[in-house]
Amino acid sequence: MVKKILIANRGEIAVRIMRACREMNIATVAVYSDADRAALHVRVADEAIHIGASSPRESYLNIEKIIDAAKKTNADAVHPGYGFLAENAEFAQAVNDAGLVFIGPSPFSIRAMGDKAEARTRMIANGVPVVPGFQDADDDASLENAARKIGFPVLIKAAAGGGGKAMRVVNDAHDFLEALASARREALNAFGDARVILEKYVANARHIEFQILADKFGNTIHLFERECSIQRRHQKIIEETPSPLLDEDLRERMGNAAVAAARAMNYENAGTIEFIVDPDTREFYFLEMNTRLQVEHPITELTTGLDIVQWQIRIANGEELAVNSEPLPVSGNQSSVISLQSPVSAHQRGHAIECRIYAEDPSNNFLPSTGRVLDLELPNMPSVRADSGIATGDEASAFYDPLLVKLIAHAETRDAAIAKMQNALREFVLLGVTTNVEFLQAVLEHETFREGKATTRFVEEIGDWRLETGDWRLETGDWRLETRDWRLETALIAAAVVELLEKKVSDVPVSSANDPYSPWRTNGAFRVGGGAASG
Amino acid sequence: MKFVYTHNAQTLTLDIDRAGDDFEIEINGEHAPVQVISFAPPRLTFSHNGKVFTARVMSDGKKRWVHVDGATFVLERADARTQRGHSHGAREGTGSGIVVAPMPGQVRGVLVNEGDVVTEGQPLVILEAMKMELKVSAPQDGVVSKILVTQGQSVEREQILGQVESNQ
Numbered sequence: 001m002v003k004k005i006l007i008a009n010r011g012e013i014a015v016r017i018m019r020a021c022r023e024m025n026i027a028t029v030a031v032y033s034d035a036d037r038a039a040l041h042v043r044v045a046d047e048a049i050h051i052g053a054s055s056p057r058e059s060y061l062n063i064e065k066i067i068d069a070a071k072k073t074n075a076d077a078v079h080p081g082y083g084f085l086a087e088n089a090e091f092a093q094a095v096n097d098a099g100l101v102f103i104g105p106s107p108f109s110i111r112a113m114g115d116k117a118e119a120r121t122r123m124i125a126n127g128v129p130v131v132p133g134f135q136d137a138d139d140d141a142s143l144e145n146a147a148r149k150i151g152f153p154v155l156i157k158a159a160a161g162g163g164g165k166a167m168r169v170v171n172d173a174h175d176f177l178e179a180l181a182s183a184r185r186e187a188l189n190a191f192g193d194a195r196v197i198l199e200k201y202v203a204n205a206r207h208i209e210f211q212i213l214a215d216k217f218g219n220t221i222h223l224f225e226r227e228c229s230i231q232r233r234h235q236k237i238i239e240e241t242p243s244p245l246l247d248e249d250l251r252e253r254m255g256n257a258a259v260a261a262a263r264a265m266n267y268e269n270a271g272t273i274e275f276i277v278d279p280d281t282r283e284f285y286f287l288e289m290n291t292r293l294q295v296e297h298p299i300t301e302l303t304t305g306l307d308i309v310q311w312q313i314r315i316a317n318g319e320e321l322a323v324n325s326e327p328l329p330v331s332g333n334q335s336s337v338i339s340l341q342s343p344v345s346a347h348q349r350g351h352a353i354e355c356r357i358y359a360e361d362p363s364n365n366f367l368p369s370t371g372r373v374l375d376l377e378l379p380n381m382p383s384v385r386a387d388s389g390i391a392t393g394d395e396a397s398a399f400y401d402p403l404l405v406k407l408i409a410h411a412e413t414r415d416a417a418i419a420k421m422q423n424a425l426r427e428f429v430l431l432g433v434t435t436n437v438e439f440l441q442a443v444l445e446h447e448t449f450r451e452g453k454a455t456t457r458f459v460e461e462i463g464d465w466r467l468e469t470g471d472w473r474l475e476t477g478d479w480r481l482e483t484r485d486w487r488l489e490t491a492l493i494a495a496a497v498v499e500l501l502e503k504k505v506s507d508v509p510v511s512s513a514n515d516p517y518s519p520w521r522t523n524g525a526f527r528v529g530g531g532a533a534s535g
Numbered sequence: 536m537k538f539v540y541t542h543n544a545q546t547l548t549l550d551i552d553r554a555g556d557d558f559e560i561e562i563n564g565e566h567a568p569v570q571v572i573s574f575a576p577p578r579l580t581f582s583h584n585g586k587v588f589t590a591r592v593m594s595d596g597k598k599r600w601v602h603v604d605g606a607t608f609v610l611e612r613a614d615a616r617t618q619r620g621h622s623h624g625a626r627e628g629t630g631s632g633i634v635v636a637p638m639p640g641q642v643r644g645v646l647v648n649e650g651d652v653v654t655e656g657q658p659l660v661i662l663e664a665m666k667m668e669l670k671v672s673a674p675q676d677g678v679v680s681k682i683l684v685t686q687g688q689s690v691e692r693e694q695i696l697g698q699v700e701s702n703q
């Protein structure tokens with residue numbers, strides 16, 4: 001049995017895994033880089049080991065240092081989280097070779113499915129539909145040739161990639177080689193592997209994925225779908241389950257395909273099969289399998305009531321999947337029960353939405369923003385979950401992923417879940433780093449999203465940049481909250497009042513100090529800086 | 536006492552006088568009383584025109600981050616503009632050929648040398664932040680007259696990276 005887990009990650013996911021460990025009475029070891037020496041995941045862990053410089057290649061991607069840290073602390077298992085080394089078969093192998101448990105699939109599965117080129121080949125062999133593409137060679141000339149054959153627009157993807165990193169849409173043959181070089185550089189930096197594959201870029205697609213859980217006894221189930229069509233720069237920003245697109249028939253066919261794909265690999269532990277779906281033809285195509293925990297796993301947790309991270313650990317411990325408990329009472333038609341001719345079944349209740357709060361500036365082309373978090377308040381309301389990798393005082397560093405906080409809302413219906421999320425975003429406070437919170441609000445307000453019709457092109461289609469003022473506008477009007485004006489006035493008053501309240505006596509001009517009406521002469525009830533900041 | 540802030544491209548002016556916890560404000564010629572109810576930094580609760588408001592306010596140099604009911608504002612003390620060129624001014628300074636960093640991050644590559652002839656849109660510098668790569672391109676045809684950064688260096692948003700002087 002696993003008693004101590006090293007978490008080979010940082011940020012919100014490291015914290016989330018540590019929480020699961022605590023609830024299972026398992027000790028935790030954090031690893032950290034120079035930039036993260038006082039980061040939240042270090043503070044939450046029972047022990048923490050420094051593994052190198054701030055650049056990921058020198059720390060969170062350094063297999064040797066992470067294995068050393070695990071040995072030094074007598075950890076008996078390693079959880080890779082997502083990103084970094086989570087889909088690196090060499091790492092999983094190194095963990096196993098060191099006599100430790102890797103909480104995830106086998107190195108074989110990671111290599112086969114994590115490699116986009118091989119995964120495509122295997123899916124084709126197993127009769128799972130794939131997007132037209134090219135994965136048979138990696139030299140520039142072959143790729144360029146293949147791109148012309150597939151026809152532009154073409155999508156360049158890192159073969160070892162995931163999470164939207166190192167992806168390029170190329171609309172024109174002239175731009176191909178330059179985009180290829182750029183994608184390779186980004187892939188090398190993010191994954192340590194510069195190989196790429198090509199796919200026909202399917203415009204107006206829906207991105208829908210299925211969560212898989214598989215134990216060591218051949219029980220393979222899916223925990224329903226997640227709709228992840230709201231993306232910018234190929235990175236998801238809002239996810240929900242159930243998908244507003246799927247009916248029971250399509251859900252069943254896609255779910256069966258997902259389970260069959262995982263079974264064909266003898267897949268073990270948690271994984272996700274990603275599909276794109278053409279909303280007009282309702283055809284679905286295998287996109288890739290993520291052989292790891294997914295960022296958006298909480299929406300599945302809230303609707304199924306299962307703790308996926310705890311199940312990852314239990315499966316690694318050799319437990320059998322036994323989630324065939326009696327279904328909870330259900331309401332409405334949003335609920336369904338899945339039974340896959342195995343002793344295991346799961347059910348889903350209600351609707352959940354996740355919003356990813358990124359350190360980025362929507363009015364600056366969603367480019368990253370950095371800085372110190374001066375103030376953070378997480379919403380506190382029924383059925384809202386906040387997974388945060390930062391706390392007040394922490395730094396949003398340019399070295400790592402811009403994801404700061406995930407908010408997840410659960411309600412009986414989709415409309416109720418949207419309303420709850422809007423409320424949660426309204427109560428969310430983060431000062432010091434520019435975030436996408438108001439953009440998320442704008443998306444939740446948008447008619448296309450509310451109708452459940454948004455495709456992966458939604459973000460680029462809904463607006464145009466007004467660079468002269470730095471504002472972002474939706475076609476339906478100002479993206480900012482409708483009644484922002486009174487808020488701006490209130491903010492202005494508050495800023496000025498605080499300037500005066502925080503002014504040191506020494507800053508007050510002499511003339512003012514002699515003023516018989518000056519507040520500085522009186523010793524009123526008010527005390528500057530009195531009272532602690534409260535949550 | 537007068538406070539001048541900029542918010543996006545907008546200039547906001549407010550006059551404020553204090554007597555204990557009572558303040559008198561003037562915005563656009565309209566006077567109104569403001570009474571501080573509590574200040575537990577960063578939370579300020581006050582009444583204004585008979586209604587109670589809560590805001591969270593944090594200072595960051597000349598910036599004032601203020602959160603009011605779901606909206607976050609960054610107000611910049613107007614006197615900050617003398618420190619570093621106003622951000623929008625720097626971005627719009629295309630005629631000058633000044634090249635600024637559109638985001639904070641590390642310089643991953645400098646693709647040109649001083650003296651190189653470049654065309655508008657030609658990539659000059661590659662920046663990376665949060666695992667994302669961004670090309671910074673020449674704002675106009677001309678000659679690279681200055682390169683102020685080297686590979687591996689960290690830059691702030693709006694930091695000047697170099698200059699492309701027009702041939703004409």
